[in-house]
Structures are given as C-alpha cells and as structure tokens.
Amino acid sequence: MAVQNARAAESTAQDNDTYKQLDQFMNVFQKVRADYVDKTTDKDLIKGAIDGMLASLDPHSSYMDAHDFQQMKMTTDGNYGGLGLTVQAEDGVVKVVTPTPDTPAYRAGIKSGDYITHIDGKLIYGSTLDEAVDKMRGDPGSKVKLTIVRPGRDKPFDVLLTRENIVIKPVKWKVMDNIGVINIISFSKQTGADTRAAIAGIDKQLGHKPTGYIIDLRDDPGGLLDQAIETADAFLDHGEIVSQRGREKDDIERYYAKPGDDAHGLPIVVLVNAGSASAAEIVAGALQDQRRAIVMGERSFGKGSVQTLLPLTDDTALRLTTARYFTPSGRSVQEGGIHPDIDVPQLTDPDYKDRPKFREDDLRRHLINEAKVDDSVLEADAKTDPRFAGSADALKKQGVNDFQLSYALQTLSRLDPSAPATRVAAALPPTPALVPTAN
Numbered sequence: 001m002a003v004q005n006a007r008a009a010e011s012t013a014q015d016n017d018t019y020k021q022l023d024q025f026m027n028v029f030q031k032v033r034a035d036y037v038d039k040t041t042d043k044d045l046i047k048g049a050i051d052g053m054l055a056s057l058d059p060h061s062s063y064m065d066a067h068d069f070q071q072m073k074m075t076t077d078g079n080y081g082g083l084g085l086t087v088q089a090e091d092g093v094v095k096v097v098t099p100t101p102d103t104p105a106y107r108a109g110i111k112s113g114d115y116i117t118h119i120d121g122k123l124i125y126g127s128t129l130d131e132a133v134d135k136m137r138g139d140p141g142s143k144v145k146l147t148i149v150r151p152g153r154d155k156p157f158d159v160l161l162t163r164e165n166i167v168i169k170p171v172k173w174k175v176m177d178n179i180g181v182i183n184i185i186s187f188s189k190q191t192g193a194d195t196r197a198a199i200a201g202i203d204k205q206l207g208h209k210p211t212g213y214i215i216d217l218r219d220d221p222g223g224l225l226d227q228a229i230e231t232a233d234a235f236l237d238h239g240e241i242v243s244q245r246g247r248e249k250d251d252i253e254r255y256y257a258k259p260g261d262d263a264h265g266l267p268i269v270v271l272v273n274a275g276s277a278s279a280a281e282i283v284a285g286a287l288q289d290q291r292r293a294i295v296m297g298e299r300s301f302g303k304g305s306v307q308t309l310l311p312l313t314d315d316t317a318l319r320l321t322t323a324r325y326f327t328p329s330g331r332s333v334q335e336g337g338i339h340p341d342i343d344v345p346q347l348t349d350p351d352y353k354d355r356p357k358f359r360e361d362d363l364r365r366h367l368i369n370e371a372k373v374d375d376s377v378l379e380a381d382a383k384t385d386p387r388f389a390g391s392a393d394a395l396k397k398q399g400v401n402d403f404q405l406s407y408a409l410q411t412l413s414r415l416d417p418s419a420p421a422t423r424v425a426a427a428l429p430p431t432p433a434l435v436p437t438a439n
Contacts, residue, residue, distance in 0.1 A: 025049070058321050059088070060307050066315040068130060082137040083144070084166050085110065086221045089129040093117050093149075098219040098275040100168060101185055104161045110148065111351075112219065112275045117156065118147035140165045152351060170223075173198035175205055179412050181405070183216040184231065187223030187279035192230025199234065199262045212267035212412040214405070215283070218297060222278025225306060225325075229255045231279075232286040235268060235293070237261040241286045244306050244323040251323075267415055268293035269408040272338055273346070277301035284338045285327035294411070295340045297404055304334030347403040350392040 032045060050063045064072060084103020087094045094116040099106040118124060119135045136144060142163050149156045171194035172183045180202035184191060202210055215235070222228075225244075232241045236257035243254040270284050270293045281300050287293035306323040326332050345353075390403075400406050 054318075054320075058305065060303070060305060060319070061321045062319045064309075064317045064319055069315055069317055071130070071133065072319075080137060080166050081140050081163055082166050083161055083163060084168075085136065087116070087129065087133065089132075090115075092125045092127075094124065094129065094132045097277075098221050100166070101172075101183070101219070103166055104164055108159050108161055110146075110159065111150065113151060115149040116146050117149055118145075120145050121147075138163050169194075171195050171198050173202060175202055175210065177409055177413050178206065178211045179409055180206075180210045180213045181216060181409075182213060184220055184280070184283075186220060187227040187231070189224065189227070191223070191227040192234065195231045195234050196262050209264055209266060211415055212269070213263055214408045214412065215268060215270045215287075215293070216405070217276045217280040217284055218271050218273045218404070219275035220277070220280035221275065222280050222303065225279060225282070228279035228282040232283045233257045234262045235287060236290060237265070239290050240328040242282045242325050242327065244325045246323045253323075267412055269411060270295045271297045271404055271408055272300045272340060273298045273404075274301060274337075276338070278303045281333050281338050282325060282327075285331065285333060288338065288341065289328040289331070294342065295338060296342045296344045296408055296411075297340050298343065298345070299339055300333070300337035302333055302335045302337035304332050344404050344407050345388050347388055347390050348392050348395050348401055 029045060029049075033040060033042070047063065047065060054061045054063055062068070083105040084100040085105045086097040086100070088097050089095070096105075096110055096112055096114040096116065098112045099110045116124065116132070119132065124132050124135070136146075138144065140163055144161055144163060146159050146161065147156050148159055168186055168188065170184065170186050170188045170191040172185065174181050180199065182195065182198045182202075184195065199213070202213075213235075225242075229241050237259060238257055241255045241257055243252055245252045268287060270287055272280070272284050272295060276284065276297075277300065281303065284293075284295055284300065288295045304324055304326075305321045306325055307319050308322040310318040310320055312318055324332055324334055395401075395403055
C-alpha cells in the first residue's frame with residue numbers, strides 16, 4: 001500500500017508540473033498575441049509551437065498541415081512538377097541530401113552536400129524548408145535559378161534549371177555483360193512490384209538467367225518501410241529482413257521473407273554510398289546479414305529510425321519517430337550506417353576525396369545509437385589503397401564513367417565461364433571472388 005501511495009503522489013506531482021508548464025505556454029501565447037510588433041494569427045502561432053516541440057525531438061518528426069500533407073503525397077506517389085531534389089533544412093539554408101537520377105537537378109550536376117542559398121536571386125536564409133521547396137517546385141517548362149555553395153569551392157555558383165514533370169519511376173534496369181543491373185531510385189508505392197518485374201524483364205531479355213545481379217542503391221533516400229521489406233523479399237527465400245523496436249523492451253515487430261527467391265539464388269552485389277538512406281539501408285543490411293549479397297561502395301547515410309504517420313484530422317497528420325529498426329543480426333544502422341564488405345571509392349568523380357559526406361550523424365538532435373562505433377580513425381586514414389590508384393581522367397579515357405559500377409560488374413563477370421579472359425577495363429584493379437550463397 002505504501003508503494004502504491006508513493007507512486008500516486010509522484011504521478012500527481014508530475015501532473016501538477018505539467019499543468020504549470022502549460023499555463024506558462026498560454027501566458028507566452030497571450031503576450032505574443034497582444035504585444036508582438038506585427039499582427040499575428042493564432043493558427044500561425046500554434047503551428048509554430050507544434051513545429052518547435054517536434055523539432056526538439058529529432059530531425060524526422062514533424063507536423064503536417066494540409067499543405068505539407070499534400071506535398072508528401074505528391075512525393076510518395078512520385079509525380080510532381082519540380083527539379084528532382086531531396087533536401088534538408090540546416091542552419092537557415094537548404095542542404096541537398098540527394099538529386100534524383102534523370103531529373104533537371106541531377107543532369108545539372110547538383111551534388112549531395114551542396115547548399116542552396118538563393119532561389120531566383122533571393123536569399124532564402126531564415127525561410128522554412130516548406131517555403132524553399134514551394135519556390136523550387138512549379139509548372140513544367142518554367143525556369144528557376146539556384147545559387148549553390150559547394151564545400152571545396154571558393155565561390156558560390158548559379159545553376160539555371162527548367163522544371164519538369166517529375167514522374168519518379170522507382171526502379172530502372174538494364175543488362176550489362178550478361179549481368180542484370182537494377183537501379184532502385186526510391187521506395188514509393190510500386191518499388192517492390194517493379195523490382196520483381198525488373199528481375200523478370202532481365203531474364204526475358206537475355207533468354208536465360210544472368211550471371212548475377214547488381215542492386216544499385218546509391219543516392220536512394222529511402223521511403224516506405226513495406227516496400228523495403230517487399231524488395232528485400234524478392235532476393236531472399238527465408239529469414240528475417242528487419243525488426244523495428246519501440247520505446248518498451250517488448251515492443252518488437254519482426255518481418256520475414258516468404259519462400260521463393262525471384263533472383264534464383266544467383267550472386268548479388270549491392271552498391272551503396274553516403275546518399276543511401278533509410279529503406280535502402282534496410283535492403284542492404286538484410287541482404288548483407290543473410291549472406292545473400294556482397295555490399296560494395298561507401299558507408300551509407302545512417303538513418304535507422306521509423307516514422308509513423310498519425311492522422312490528426314482529414315488533412316493534417318503527425319509524422320512521428322516511433323521506433324528504431326535493426327538488421328537481422330541485431331545491428332542498428334542509426335548514425336553508423338551500413339558498412340560495405342568492400343570499400344570502393346567513386347574514382348570517376350574527380351571531387352570524391354574533397355567533398356564532405358553528409359550523413360545522419362551530421363543532423364542536429366539525431367537519435368543516438370547506444371552501440372555506436374567510432375570510425376573516425378579509419379575514415380581519417382589517408383593512405384592510398386593500391387587497388388584504387390587510378391585517376392578520374394585516366395579511367396574516363398578508358399571508357400570507365402562509373403568506377404563503382406564497373407568494379408561490381410567485373411566482380412560478377414568472373415563467375416561467368418563464357419566471359420572473355422581479358423579484363424573489362426585495363427584500369428580496373430583485381431577483385432575478390434564472389435561465391436554464390438545458397439538460400
């Protein structure tokens with residue numbers, strides 16, 4: 001009885017403190033309404049208060065009013081007028097997370113980690129992210145000028161872009177050297193089905209099974225959790241894909257592969273880089289942990305949290321971080337990301353050594369990974385790997401425009417007995433053998 005009374009007293013004290021804080025909030029609210037230099041609206045003040053509360057949690061929780069909700073729907077559906085950029089607010093300006101391939105921003109050479117400081121010559125410092133996105137979106141055919149600050153360059157530069165109807169096809173595929181290359185651009189509503197269709201399309205074009213598959217997840221910002229699960233399932237026959245864990249110890253939900261491997265158990269290489277985030281990391285982590293694929297490239301972004309859309313009204317919602325996700329082996333990729341089995345730099349990018357990598361742990365108030373590993377010593381190692389000594393100019397002269405992809409192709413080509421004994425490109429270094437894994 002004494003313990004129950006103590007708990008009841010503690011709960012009452014906490015409630016009283018909460019009511020005091022709410023009273024304080026209402027005092028501030030009333031004073032701003034009455035005395036602020038410019039006239040305000042209650043709607044704007046309340047939205048600002050909600051935004052501030054959620055901003056104190058983590059970078060991915062947010063309140064979505066009717067406008068935000070519609071913007072998210074357009075992005076998820078993959079059809080809108082704009083430039084093809086995934087962006088993040090940082091220190092009053094807009095930072096590029098990744099440009100979507102085959103869009104105006106991508107073709108103009110905008111890079112992950114670039115800062116957008118002006119739109120059509122107007123400084124956007126201090127504007128909200130929504131305001132900046134609205135200015136970049138618009139009618140197809142209309143033009144917009146972005147001023148870019150790129151770390152490593154002395155001066156800002158302008159890029160004039162023509163808006164297009166951005167219809168994001170989440171999955172593209174092609175056949176190279178008897179190998180199926182599947183480029184997953186985002187995880188929207190059709191990604192899982194389109195991935196399975198890509199595997200079938202590769203088989204049909206070849207008239208037989210390929211030597212293996214390359215799953216290109218580079219610069220994939222992620223998307224829907226269920227589509228990440230469905231995509232990973234296309235390459236797995238059994239086993240766990242991912243688990244998500246909430247606040248309580250017993251709040252765990254696990255997702256498993258269904259019987260049947262669309263990829264026939266053939267060898268797989270997964271390509272990732274610093275722009276591979278969220279759902280892309282779920283797929284890479286699942287295939288890596290299940291020993292179904294070798295992961296190549298660079299350490300991924302490191303977003304290991306799950307956001308749930310909680311409806312508030314018919315046209316507003318709360319996007320709230322409700323869980324962390326873990327790979328089948330129990331790894332959290334939060335902050336640390338997915339580490340490649342084979343680190344392969346993008347040698348055909350002449351700026352790859354100098355361009356800063358933008359990841360989850362660069363964001364303010366990001367969730368902390370309690371089992372975080374300090375990789376600062378490894379990443380500070382400036383010694384040149386003898387396998388990767390080629391220059392961008394030398395590689396391009398030999399026809400290698402995407403070194404990471406070429407490296408993956410050569411790795412898989414070694415398993416094809418019908419392939420010529422000569423190297424794919426003389427500039428490519430030797431790669432370790434890739435052994436097919438029975439699943």
